[in-house]
Amino acid sequence: MKSMKKYVADTVSSIPPSGIRRFFDLVSQSQGVISLGVGEPDFVTPWHIREACCYSLEKGYTMYTSNQGLLELREEIAAYMYRTIGVRYDPEEEILVTVGVSEAVDLALRALINPGDEVLIPEPSYVCYGPITSLVHGKPVMLKTTAENEFRLTREQLVAGLSPRSKVLVLPYPNNPTGGIMGWQDLADLVDVIVDNDLIVVSDEIYGELTYNGRHVSIASLPGMRERTIVLNGFSKAFAMTGWRIGYACGDGDLIAAMNRIHQYSMLCAPIMSQMAAIEALRHGEHQMREMIQEYDYRRRVIVKGMRDIGLDCFEPRGAFYIFPSIRGTGMKSEEFAERLLMEEKVAVVPGNAFGESGEGFVRCCYAASLNNIEEAIERMGRFVERNRIR
Numbered sequence: 001m002k003s004m005k006k007y008v009a010d011t012v013s014s015i016p017p018s019g020i021r022r023f024f025d026l027v028s029q030s031q032g033v034i035s036l037g038v039g040e041p042d043f044v045t046p047w048h049i050r051e052a053c054c055y056s057l058e059k060g061y062t063m064y065t066s067n068q069g070l071l072e073l074r075e076e077i078a079a080y081m082y083r084t085i086g087v088r089y090d091p092e093e094e095i096l097v098t099v100g101v102s103e104a105v106d107l108a109l110r111a112l113i114n115p116g117d118e119v120l121i122p123e124p125s126y127v128c129y130g131p132i133t134s135l136v137h138g139k140p141v142m143l144k145t146t147a148e149n150e151f152r153l154t155r156e157q158l159v160a161g162l163s164p165r166s167k168v169l170v171l172p173y174p175n176n177p178t179g180g181i182m183g184w185q186d187l188a189d190l191v192d193v194i195v196d197n198d199l200i201v202v203s204d205e206i207y208g209e210l211t212y213n214g215r216h217v218s219i220a221s222l223p224g225m226r227e228r229t230i231v232l233n234g235f236s237k238a239f240a241m242t243g244w245r246i247g248y249a250c251g252d253g254d255l256i257a258a259m260n261r262i263h264q265y266s267m268l269c270a271p272i273m274s275q276m277a278a279i280e281a282l283r284h285g286e287h288q289m290r291e292m293i294q295e296y297d298y299r300r301r302v303i304v305k306g307m308r309d310i311g312l313d314c315f316e317p318r319g320a321f322y323i324f325p326s327i328r329g330t331g332m333k334s335e336e337f338a339e340r341l342l343m344e345e346k347v348a349v350v351p352g353n354a355f356g357e358s359g360e361g362f363v364r365c366c367y368a369a370s371l372n373n374i375e376e377a378i379e380r381m382g383r384f385v386e387r388n389r390i391r
């Protein structure tokens with residue numbers, strides 16, 4: 001047998017490959033590239049967290065844990081959630097430790113969606129929600145947000161996407177790729193629509209720590225929303241722990257139990273060494289996390305000014321570590337801009353349309369890169385934009 005392509009399930013063949021991945025294949029073929037592409041901290045996981053992992057290995061902690069995750073970790077997560085978003089969760093029943101937020105998104109949507117159910121997803125947004133919805137025979141309904149409103153989801157945009165099959169609203173804020181956030185009032189404007197239409201909110205708050213002018217607000221903290229929200233968070237971004245593959249979900253006990261029913265068969269548990277490291281991160285990681293965030297904030301201000309100086313329009317991102325400038329002044333489509341920028345000036349950015357149609361006309365630049373690289377990238381982009389500006 002030459003290939004098994006024809007045996008691949010229809011649901012899998014029909015989901016598109018990630019636009020980000022396609023682009024990185026191009027990047028890996030080039031030399032001397034400055035990358036503002038990958039959405040990953042450029043810091044190594046702080047040493048005390050790595051040390052906690054080494055120590056746990058030395059002690060011989062190499063086994064499975066309970067499916068739900070170590071109780072000690074769930075207790076730390078419960079305390080952290082209360083500290084940061086002001087919502088109490090019972091570590092025994094309302095918290096599930098997962099293999100990254102990626103697994104948590106997968107479990108939440110699998111636990112909620114029946115075939116034909118609709119999942120409302122603000123766009124542009126991180127690439128996984130639509131394909132996961134399709135894999136469970138749900139229907140992704142994209143809610144197009146706009147740069148004029150800093151890519152916040154408005155009540156009108158939400159209402160426009162509703163149908164009798166609407167079941168879940170994904171809220172991915174602070175947002176990848178735009179850096180947009182939803183403040184208390186933005187969220188409050190959605191609440192009665194969510195309640196009146198009996199929607200469940202899957203709130204991906206992986207960038208919750210990474211906000212720059214004021215603290216992140218979780219929709220779970222608004223009156224009446226805790227019981228219909230599942231909050232997803234993890235360690236990849238705030239604690240620079242992408243490779244550890246560890247995250248969690250907090251919410252209603254019955255939904256957490258349903259997610260755990262899938263998790264116990266598909267994943268069994270998150271790796272114990274990562275769970276041990278995560279306990280250390282929550283107990284003693286605050287100081288170094290704040291230092292990393294301060295550094296991102298500085299780079300954010302440098303890149304916002306740099307983009308504006310070279311004539312690329314952008315709003316000031318107030319969360320995550322991305323900036324999403326408009327490239328309309330060049331008359332190019334996002335993919336052409338990103339490909340030519342890579343070939344001609346060796347700077348990698350991600351075309352905005354990788355995050356949905358409404359990302360067309362923009363590119364995503366990740367400023368979790370060294371200041372030197374950011375400054376050099378801006379200079380190169382400046383040359384590129386100047387050569388290609390519509391006059």
Ligand code: PLP
Pocket residue numbers: 039099100101102103126172176204206234235236242245246247
């Ligand atoms: N959610 C968002 C919004 C992301 O940007 C990412 C990764 O870039 C993830 C989830 C995946 O996170 P994890 O590494 O915890 O699986």
